[in-house]
Amino acid sequence: MFELAIRDLSKVLEYSPQDEAVYVMRSTVWLRLNEPARSLEDASRAVEISPKSARAFGSKAEANRRLGQLTEAINDATVAISLDGANALAYATRGASKVELGEFQDAVLDLNKALSINPSYGFALGLRGAAFLAMGNKSAAVDDIITAVSLDPSLVELKEQLKKVLC
Numbered sequence: 001m002f003e004l005a006i007r008d009l010s011k012v013l014e015y016s017p018q019d020e021a022v023y024v025m026r027s028t029v030w031l032r033l034n035e036p037a038r039s040l041e042d043a044s045r046a047v048e049i050s051p052k053s054a055r056a057f058g059s060k061a062e063a064n065r066r067l068g069q070l071t072e073a074i075n076d077a078t079v080a081i082s083l084d085g086a087n088a089l090a091y092a093t094r095g096a097s098k099v100e101l102g103e104f105q106d107a108v109l110d111l112n113k114a115l116s117i118n119p120s121y122g123f124a125l126g127l128r129g130a131a132f133l134a135m136g137n138k139s140a141a142v143d144d145i146i147t148a149v150s151l152d153p154s155l156v157e158l159k160e161q162l163k164k165v166l167c
Contacts, residue, residue, distance in 0.1 A: 005029045020050035027059040036066035054084035061093045065100070073097040088117040092124040095131075104131040122152030 095110035129144030
């Protein structure tokens, strides 16, 4: 299914090679295919075309995070936030990067902001739960992880984490 989306979006770009939105969409699909390097290529192209696009910087941030380029991810997410302060994905991506760096208190601040924008954001809840767990707040961690899994049952890794916390 996602391969077909890549094919179709690539065809669109043949006819409209300056369409930033299509590059952002294809970048997102590359991430679904677990191809962060290709996602970063498309997100970077989107930023070149439209340097004031919060969505393009947000996609670039997530691709960098998935590549383990956490400082770049934080920087790109910060630019996305400066362009659109209501970008929950950018706050969550920046928070996720901070969790991976062990900056748990700062991560919780970003994840709280993401959740104030989108209270049903399972990914952000799960990350905040992981940050709470790392800071020793088991009760808050369990609450967040249970809620995240109920909102998004596809968060399989959180289900496993919850089992470990409760045992």
